Amino acid sequence: MSYSPQKSVFEVRYKPKLYFFDNLYKNKKLYDKFPHWLTDKLSVTLRDYDKKHSIKIAHDSITFESDNYNKKNEEEIISMLMSEILNLVDDGIFLRFGFRRFYLIKQEMRFSDLVEIINLKYFTPEFKELFNNQISDSTITIISSVNGNKFRLMLGPMKKKEIPKFIILNIDNHFNPEPNKRVNELNKIFSSYPDLALYLDIDYFLSDKGLNKKSLEKFWELSKTNIPKIIEDVTTNLFEEKLKKL
Amino acid sequence: MTTGVAVKYNGNGQTIISKENIYEEIAEAQEEQKVPSSVSSIAEATNVIVLHPSSIKEKKSQTARIIKRTFYTKKINESLTWLSKNHELSIDSTHYVQLLLENLKKYKEDYFEDPYSSFLSALYDALVFKDSWIKLKKEHFIELIKIIIPLNNNPKLDYDTVDKAINKIEKLGLDTTPF
Numbered sequence: 143m144s145y146s147p148q149k150s151v152f153e154v155r156y157k158p159k160l161y162f163f164d165n166l167y168k169n170k171k172l173y174d175k176f177p178h179w180l181t182d183k184l185s186v187t188l189r190d191y192d193k194k195h196s197i198k199i200a201h202d203s204i205t206f207e208s209d210n211y212n213k214k215n216e217e218e219i220i221s222m223l224m225s226e227i228l229n230l231v232d233d234g235i236f237l238r239f240g241f242r243r244f245y246l247i248k249q250e251m252r253f254s255d256l257v258e259i260i261n262l263k264y265f266t267p268e269f270k271e272l273f274n275n276q277i278s279d280s281t282i283t284i285i286s287s288v289n290g291n292k293f294r295l296m297l298g299p300m301k302k303k304e305i306p307k308f309i310i311l312n313i314d315n316h317f318n319p320e321p322n323k324r325v326n327e328l329n330k331i332f333s334s335y336p337d338l339a340l341y342l343d344i345d346y347f348l349s350d351k352g353l354n355k356k357s358l359e360k361f362w363e364l365s366k367t368n369i370p371k372i373i374e375d376v377t378t379n380l381f382e383e384k385l386k387k388l
Numbered sequence: 389m390t391t392g393v394a395v396k397y398n399g400n401g402q403t404i405i406s407k408e409n410i411y412e413e414i415a416e417a418q419e420e421q422k423v424p425s426s427v428s429s430i431a432e433a434t435n436v437i438v439l440h441p442s443s444i445k446e447k448k449s450q451t452a453r454i455i456k457r458t459f460y461t462k463k464i465n466e467s468l469t470w471l472s473k474n475h476e477l478s479i480d481s482t483h484y485v486q487l488l489l490e491n492l493k494k495y496k497e498d499y500f501e502d503p504y505s506s507f508l509s510a511l512y513d514a515l516v517f518k519d520s521w522i523k524l525k526k527e528h529f530i531e532l533i534k535i536i537i538p539l540n541n542n543p544k545l546d547y548d549t550v551d552k553a554i555n556k557i558e559k560l561g562l563d564t565t566p567f
Contacts (some may be wrong), residue, residue: 163466249451250451250453251449251451252449255452255456256441256447256452258452258456259452259455259459262456262459263459306390379454382455382458382462383454383541383543384541385458385461385465385537385540386537387534387538387541388530388533388534388535388537
């Protein structure tokens with residue numbers, strides 16, 4: 143089963159170079175994709191309130207961020223970002239590629255049951271005995287790697303009221319600036335949150351010397367398959383209900 | 389599948405279902421014959437449908453119970469699988485039988501309200517009584533796996549099904565009521 147992320151952030155970091163500022167406003171193809179923009183002369187933020195996504199182009203990074211996952215939109219923008227990036231900075235000055243996604247997997251059980259399942263799966267009986275078998279909430283964080291890219295995965299049970307503290311909406315860039323509309327849009331999102339969910343925050347990244355456009359393209363391709371697979375593997379294992387017959 | 393999450397108590401030990409999940413709840417309540425089959429709208433339903441909180445609680449805990457059950461059954465199955473391949477040939481059997489018994493005991497102690505516990509309890513008694521596990525053949529453990537997995541996978545496991553499974557253990561020559 144594939145899950146849709148609640149929020150995505152795709153970031154390319156590079157060495158700051160002075161010539162970047164000469165290129166900042168020269169990217170019509172990318173800028174035309176967004177109906178709104180904001181600049182402080184040192185960076186440009188391209189905004190789309192309807193699609194709830196934005197791109198921030200700064201001296202040391204380009205960041206695509208979305209609060210309303212849509213596979214087609216995401217792929218279109220990130221692909222364009224990659225094809226245009228060498229119009230902003232030179233190849234070979236990249237420092238880090240990162241793709242972070244936040245998921246909420248709705249659960250139809252009590253909070254205490256979800257905590258118990260997580261504790262059963264991830265904590266040894268000896269560890270739980272240290273706390274008199276009374277662990278009422280827990281979070282698991284691991285750092286691992288797949289296909290040469292690292293990832294940090296954090297997961298835990300989450301109640302509806304906790305969600306806004308962990309999934310921070312980009313209100314200025316993704317929500318209609320008109321106050322009534324903004325409140326309605328925010329209410330719509332908050333009310334869509336499940337009463338109880340398994341929260342997963344995955345930061346999939348590659349940080350290395352000598353990163354170039356080719357490695358960026360490879361990173362993007364791998365991330366598209368690896369992130370959903372990690373999420374699916376973890377949730378399938380955690381919520382396994384049936385065993386194979388002999 | 390019901391969500392059964394957004395509920396409001398009216399003070400009389402009854403639950404009014406929220407509009408959010410109403411259509412699912414109407415269908416389920418009709419299946420369980422708790423509301424007339426003519427109820428089809430939210431307006432009708434919010435006036436008519438009243439369920440006892442225990443039925444909501446039961447639905448919410450069922451998925452969790454099955455997941456926890458499967459967690460223990462996997463461990464039990466690991467021991468049974470090893471024994472089905474190596475028992476009679478290895479002195480390590482005691483280690484795997486010990487693990488098996490620990491997991492049978494742990495589940496029946498922690499989740500005694502699950503009918504599955506009755507089955508595990510019967511199996512535990514049958515194995516420990518006069519150390520009858522020693523006399524078992526590898527084939528017996530294969531048969532035990534064949535009994536346990538469908539039982540674990542049954543989301544609507546009841547005591548009748550459990551009794552039938554216990555009878556199957558008896559037919560293997562194990563005494564499930566020795567004490």
